[in-house]
Amino acid sequence: MARINDHYLKLKAGYLFPEIGRRVSAFTDSHPESAAKLIRCGIGDVTEPLPQAAREAMHRAIDELGVRDTFRGYGPEQGYDFLRAAIAENNYRKQGMAIADDEIFVSDGSKCDTGNFLDILGPGNRVAITDPVYPVYVDTNVMIGNTGDANAEGAYEGLVYLPCTAENAFVPAIPDEDVDVIYLCYPNNPTGATASKEQLTAWVDYAKARNALILYDAAYEAFISDPEIPHSIYEIPGAETCAIEFRSFSKNGGFTGVRCGYTVVPKTVIGSTASGENQALHPLWNRRMCTKFNSVSYPVQRGAEAIFSEAGQAQVKALISHYMGNAQLLSQTCQEIGLEVHGGRNAPYIWVGCPDGTDSWGMFDKMLEEASVVITPGSGFGAAGEGYFRISAFNSRENVEEVCLRMKAMAF
Numbered sequence: 001m002a003r004i005n006d007h008y009l010k011l012k013a014g015y016l017f018p019e020i021g022r023r024v025s026a027f028t029d030s031h032p033e034s035a036a037k038l039i040r041c042g043i044g045d046v047t048e049p050l051p052q053a054a055r056e057a058m059h060r061a062i063d064e065l066g067v068r069d070t071f072r073g074y075g076p077e078q079g080y081d082f083l084r085a086a087i088a089e090n091n092y093r094k095q096g097m098a099i100a101d102d103e104i105f106v107s108d109g110s111k112c113d114t115g116n117f118l119d120i121l122g123p124g125n126r127v128a129i130t131d132p133v134y135p136v137y138v139d140t141n142v143m144i145g146n147t148g149d150a151n152a153e154g155a156y157e158g159l160v161y162l163p164c165t166a167e168n169a170f171v172p173a174i175p176d177e178d179v180d181v182i183y184l185c186y187p188n189n190p191t192g193a194t195a196s197k198e199q200l201t202a203w204v205d206y207a208k209a210r211n212a213l214i215l216y217d218a219a220y221e222a223f224i225s226d227p228e229i230p231h232s233i234y235e236i237p238g239a240e241t242c243a244i245e246f247r248s249f250s251k252n253g254g255f256t257g258v259r260c261g262y263t264v265v266p267k268t269v270i271g272s273t274a275s276g277e278n279q280a281l282h283p284l285w286n287r288r289m290c291t292k293f294n295s296v297s298y299p300v301q302r303g304a305e306a307i308f309s310e311a312g313q314a315q316v317k318a319l320i321s322h323y324m325g326n327a328q329l330l331s332q333t334c335q336e337i338g339l340e341v342h343g344g345r346n347a348p349y350i351w352v353g354c355p356d357g358t359d360s361w362g363m364f365d366k367m368l369e370e371a372s373v374v375i376t377p378g379s380g381f382g383a384a385g386e387g388y389f390r391i392s393a394f395n396s397r398e399n400v401e402e403v404c405l406r407m408k409a410m411a412f
């Protein structure tokens with residue numbers, strides 16, 4: 001009989017979003033009159049249509065595929081040169097970071113890449129994650145056997161949890177112990193926090209001193225407006241020797257359904273073989289992509305390239321201002337009604353303290369029952385998220401204005 005990967009059985013059965021779904025259905029079943037007014041501010045998915053520049057480029061690419069002379073079959077596994085060059089030039093070299101075109105690996109998204117990257121890391125790594133955290137980092141480590149079982153609170157044996165609290169402004173302190181791999185995500189999902197140059201420098205210095213690897217998720221970099229906040233880990237000197245960066249067109253270009261992201265693997269980042277020799281990660285990731293991936297469709301890569309055009313950049317800027325205008329309205333409202341508000345300034349998430357005496361799920365129920373608004377309970381992202389809830393700014397302006405009105409009418 002085929003043996004299964006027993007590590008999968010350690011996974012806590014996708015608790016957060018199924019439980020949200022269950023509570024929402026129970027509410028709409030018992031309050032059918034409220035079902036139509038329900039507003040979802042829970043899931044981190046974009047709502048506004050694709051930028052015109054990307055749509056036009058995809059239409060043109062499809063027409064090229066309809067003509068024998070310009071038809072294309074399989075493309076390079078790492079992505080087309082035109083897109084790798086556009087990414088490296090616009091997002092890195094023009095910003096003063098020496099990233100080469102062939103250090104960019106195009107993919108179908110950074111959720112996939114953060115999980116797949118574990119393919120080229122060996123067993124036995126001590127892995128650090130923040131708490132609260134984007135659950136993908138945890139679950140993919142469980143699947144590959146880097147953890148033991150979860151305890152009653154859902155914390156896995158073997159992972160190093162780095163608490164992110166209001167006291168440390170949701171950027172974890174450098175641990176006293178040695179870890180081999182650290183996941184950092186800034187601007188952060190779920191807290192909306194950003195990391196300063198000084199904070200990231202401390203992490204890069206730690207990684208260099210302890211030979212650790214930083215996996216840096218910058219999916220929300222486009223939402224940064226404060227000029228002091230780094231958009232990339234490679235703005236920090238030395239990061240090119242110890243950090244991998246994941247980026248995506250999902251949140252800036254609205255590509256969550258179109259699917260395109262990329263991973264930056266500098267040739268200078270090294271790991272250790274079982275016998276203790278240095279080995280660059282770049283050839284391993286290249287091999288992994290060549291063997292297990294056939295890249296993203298040609299029209300999608302042309303659509304992503306168009307994001308860097310002048311028109312594309314203007315359209316992305318308009319999308320970001322739309323979402324950040326929502327974030328500002330939601331933050332203001334939460335402040336006005338006396339709640340503790342974090343994030344929402346350089347990120348599309350507002351991380352709100354629950355009123356005294358209410359926990360994260362209590363707040364979820366209160367918002368659902370009194371305002372017909374769906375939020376995400378902070379405890380769903382980790383134990384340190386208890387006492388908070390996340391409001392997503394991905395919505396129409398009309399919905400956000402209505403959510404603000406309803407929250408102001410609630411008693412806290």
Ligand SMILES: *Cc1c(COP(=O)(O)O)cnc(C)c1O
Pocket residue numbers: 044108109110111112134185189217219247248249250251255256260261
């Ligand atoms: C949305 C998101 C991504 C992007 O994922 P894709 O697979 O590129 O759509 C990556 N990381 C985090 C933390 C996210 O919230």
